[in-house]
Amino acid sequence: ETGVTQTPRHLVMGMTNKKSLKCEQHLGHNAMYWYKQSAKKPLELMFVYSLEERVENNSVPSRFSPECPNSSHLFLHLHTLQPEDSALYLCASSQVQGLTSYEQYFGPGTRLTVT
C-alpha cells in the first residue's frame, strides 16, 4: 500500500445525486491532489492543495467542489454530474518544499459511473 487511501472504491450515481469522494494520506505530506483518469487519455490534474490552501484549479467545472479540512484529508464533492464525468478519480499526496514537489504517492482511486 502507498499510504494513501480512497473511499469509496466504486460509485454509481445518477445525474441529480450528490455524493462525496474521500481521500486520506498517512505519510505526513503537506500537499494533496485530485486527478481524473479517463480511458486512453493522460491523467488530468484537477485540483492541488498545499498546506490546506487550494493553489491550483485547472478549469474544472463547478459541479466538482474540493475540500481540504486538514493536511491529511481531501474530499471531492460531486453534484449534477454528466455521463462524461465517468472516470477513475485518483488522489495523490506529496511533500512540497518551496517550489519543489517531491514524488507523488497515489491512492487506489474511485471508479465513478454516472448514469
Place this chain on the structure above:
Amino acid sequence: KNQVEQSPQSLIILEGKNCTLQCNYTVSPFSNLRWYKQDTGRGPVSLTIMTFSENTKSNGRYTATLDADTKQSSLHITASQLSDSASYICVVSFISNFGNEKLTFGTGTRLTIIP
C-alpha cells in the same frame, strides 16, 4: 505545447522475455522524468525518477534510461513476470512560468504478459 508520447500503445509478450517501452517528450524546461506502474484498478506506483544529469536508473528488473538531448526515455523490463502486466506511464516534470513544478503525463503503454 508540453507533451509526452509513449509507444507502443499496447504490448503482449511471453513470460520470461524482455521488453522495452519508449517515451518521447517535448516538455521544457525539464526538471525530472518518472516512470509509474499502474495495475488494473489501482493507482500508479513510482518505479524510477531521473533528473537531467542521470542517464540510467534501475529498480530490480526495471531499468530506465534518459537522453535529455534527444528528449527520449525508455523503460526496459528484464525476464518479465506475469505480475508485470500493467500500464506503464511516463511522466515529465517541468518548471512553470510561475517557477513551480508541474507534471505532464503520457497516455501509458498497456503491457500484457502471457504464460
